[in-house]
Amino acid sequence: MRSISKLLVAGAVAGSVVLTGVAVANAATGVPAGSTVATADDTPPPAVEDFAYPDSDKIFAERGFRLISGDGHIVLVDCPTPGSAEKVLMLDTRGLGKVCFRITGNTASLKMEVPSVYGITTPDYAVTARMVTGTGDQAEEKTYTLLRNQSNSVGEAKDVPQRRPFSLLDLTAVK
Structure with missing residues (x-):
């Protein structure tokens, strides 16, 4: 003891x-x-923002288009019901139907791959859309400056007489 x-x-x-x-x-x-x-x-490693769109792979699997990266001010939303007062940016596509985004902030950008876009309806923002048709050496890019608060024809709707399908590559918006 x-x-x-x-x-x-x-x-x-x-x-x-x-x-x-x-x-x-x-x-x-x-x-x-x-x-x-x-x-x-x-000490944890420093945070590095890659601006990748959240759940991009899931969106592609469920909806058939890719949202790649942006500044977070163009956000995928459900399209409002017809007659709704909510103003969103709306894409008209062949095969995918309507795809809608809410724009927040004074400036916004989003890189994407949305096939067969032929119309874009804009809210009260100056919007620029960059699109491409074809692939490789045969690829042809076009940039459209869209009118505010209007339905704008783009892509195959403007590609007369060929009417080739165009994919939307990116959007930029300024209030």
């Missing part, structure tokens, strides 16, 4: 010495007693 008491006392003294040493070391560095100091290994 005496041996156990001696061990407990020795352990308590040793622990006290260690804690005192930590307190003195912390005091010397200006760190309050009882706190720990983060080291380089404890």
